[in-house]
Amino acid sequence: MYLDEVSVTSLLSSRTGAIPSEITDTMSTSSRSEVTRGLEADIKILKPSMGSVLENTRTQDRQVLRKATIQATFRDLYKNERERLTICPVPESVDLPSRSQLYALMDSPERILDSPWIISSERLARGNLIEVEVELQADPIFRVSAFFSSFLDMITDSEELAGQVDQAQASKVREFNGILERLRVGLIPIRCRLVDYQTFATTRGEYLIHRRLVEALPEDRRPALTPAFLVGVTEQDLYWKDTRRILFSDAEVRILCRLNKLGIQSTWNSVKLADMVGSLLPEFSEMMNSFGSDALHAMMTNTGGSGTHDSNAETLVTFASLIATDAGISLSDEERAEVQRLAMENSHLLEGELPEIRAAFTSISDYVLTQHGAELDAERVSSLRTRARSQAGLRQGLAIQGTSSAPAPDTEQGRFLDSEVIAIYW
Template identity: 40%
Template sequence: MKRVREFIYLDEVSVTSLLASILGAIPSEITEKLTNSTRTELGGGGEFKAGAGKANAAMKREVTRASDYQVLRKASIQATFKDLYATVESSLVLRSGPFPELKPAAMRKVRYASSMHSEFSPWIVDGASLKRGRLIELEVELRADAIFRTSTIITSMTNIIGQSPALAAEVETQEMRTAIEVNGFIQELMAGLIPIKCRAINYEVSTVEGRDFLIAGDIFPELPEAYRLNRRPLYLVGVVEEALFWKDIRRVLFSGSSVKVLCRVGRDQVQDSWSPVKLVDVLKEVVPDMESAMDEFGPSALRAMTGGVDDSGDVTQLRESALARYGDLLVESQGATMSEELRARIAQVVSSRSSEMGSVVANRAVFRAVAECVSDELSCQFTSDDEARMRGEALTQHGLMVDGSLSVRPGNSSGHLDDTVDGKCIDAEIVAIYW
């Protein structure tokens, strides 16, 4: 049975570029011509003698009938994709299935293997084989990244509120105004691109002895215990162009539908994290806290729209705990142990300066004072990126935003932008999404 595809997203430039790099020139039109010819031949003759003379007579008739017709077919992008897929299918590093049958002899090797090899492909794939530019096909749950979903919700809410003065009066808060302003900034950063983070359906990741293996879910029960214990989900991440969707994005990016994605690996091997807003990587050179601010934008915005959270807890105590945790993270990053003298110095900074926290700039100055204590004690220096990362981690662990205010509590489902659990991801360039 021929495969029937319905496209959700298709990048025509990528499809034609890939096929042209493999086959060379791609025809824009294909002509099929068929000719039929019929030939009839009639022959006859006779001979007679008259005296010394002899005469021959012959008769021949030929009738030819010919007919031909031409079919002109334009090579559409769907047909071009079909040709591309047929060309690269056998060389895909990862595939959506169906998988070939794993023979009993190979299954026995899997059960007692201490390390995996390429002979088990496509059931088990070494993450090191994911090189930039390689083509893969994964079956995933199609889903936009959390920051885009939140931005879309805020945009819709803003449009509704703008048409209803009564609603505007109900939600006119400083937090809501801030969320709307930040949302406009994020939309400018996205520049028509949509980040997606899709959970792979047929593969998961297992890390053993520092190596990542992409393993088909059905085979995990047969693997040694070391692989089962380190089992984590695999995500496909990347950015897509809004203009290239063949269906309304509201119908497909918020449904979690099962689809297949053909893409090219953008970064070698599997990654621990990625940045959904690509311009953030550029802005980090000037604003190291930018990535943390983007990660926390969603909880802040949802808190504004849902009327906030229970703030009965002591914010000051949470800030002090975050500062103390920051000191621990800095020390741990150097492979050292916190001395009692250093702990006392940090505690003095925490008690005297935690009250200054309340804005991004003020927070940075207080956290910097803690970092200086650690630097003096351990005779080391921390980069601005490292400080920003550990500062954000310390705040997040204690339910605080980058400005030191309360975030959405973990127990509050409205604070969960992303229901995904910790896993690893493949950063890819998306060519097509279909089912």
């Protein structure tokens, strides 16, 4: 489904040396026959002689030229590396450790050196090769961009759809999507859930744990688990099938890849050019980092605003929800009603100068955090302000009259293995 020829040849060359690009076989056959006949008569003066030579030569050259294909090169690479992979699929026929060994693994995971059941961050060194089974899925930011492109094209071609969409907002979304596509520069980020592994944390760090090991543990001995995702950036031209057929299907496939960073990561930015821009505009980088999941959530929970003040109030309500989620707070119905009241009361401040805007957000964050005795640092609060404005703005920009709310798509947070994808296959 996907094969990176440069990575394959580079890796194999570094292991085995020069790779033959073509093989030539030459076959040649030759035969010769000669017949001589002579007749000689000795008649003193006259001595006639007669002879003949018959020669038959046949030469046949056949050259068979076979170019080494990238598939054959990948096969050679896989055969060489299969025994040295840091992570590889564990066959169902492999027996689990005994109950006492299971408990020992869970009690002292830092002592494990080469077990496939529990893998420490230290074993996930940069440059190591891994092979994992995943649910193949494009990153939310690509899914949103693909939706924008298709949906806005449909609006252009359909008068009925065009009449139900705010054209001014649609124009802004089109412009933003154009920027997003330029930032991607022909790359497709993927975010694939690991089928066999999840992560759990201890005082000594985070570990990957195999699903079969978790299932074998009693309920009271199972650790708190977090989903694990394989993430990376792929080149659109290297896919062997239409990306729309494979990147939106959640198909279970295997991926061979090389780790880009040491250990298990807690964050990942799917738009790499945003990191460069983020050195000058940190808020832009933060917005790009969360844009995909925010946009999916906004599209699926959109109720359609009805005015500027309503939009501003929605921004503040969204901010309260983000603050509560980040701080691990569950808001009661009474607290939500109070947040709604504060949002309506301070919504007009979002149209003022910067101090007034900050005051509006501060009134919300102070209320939510004070009610539960929680704290968040100023940098994190600033980041959540940016996300709140992004989410609320997207809801307004994508509003379609008459739509009802629907369950939000799965955009849950997790832990990430940042990788360079070499091959995707069944």
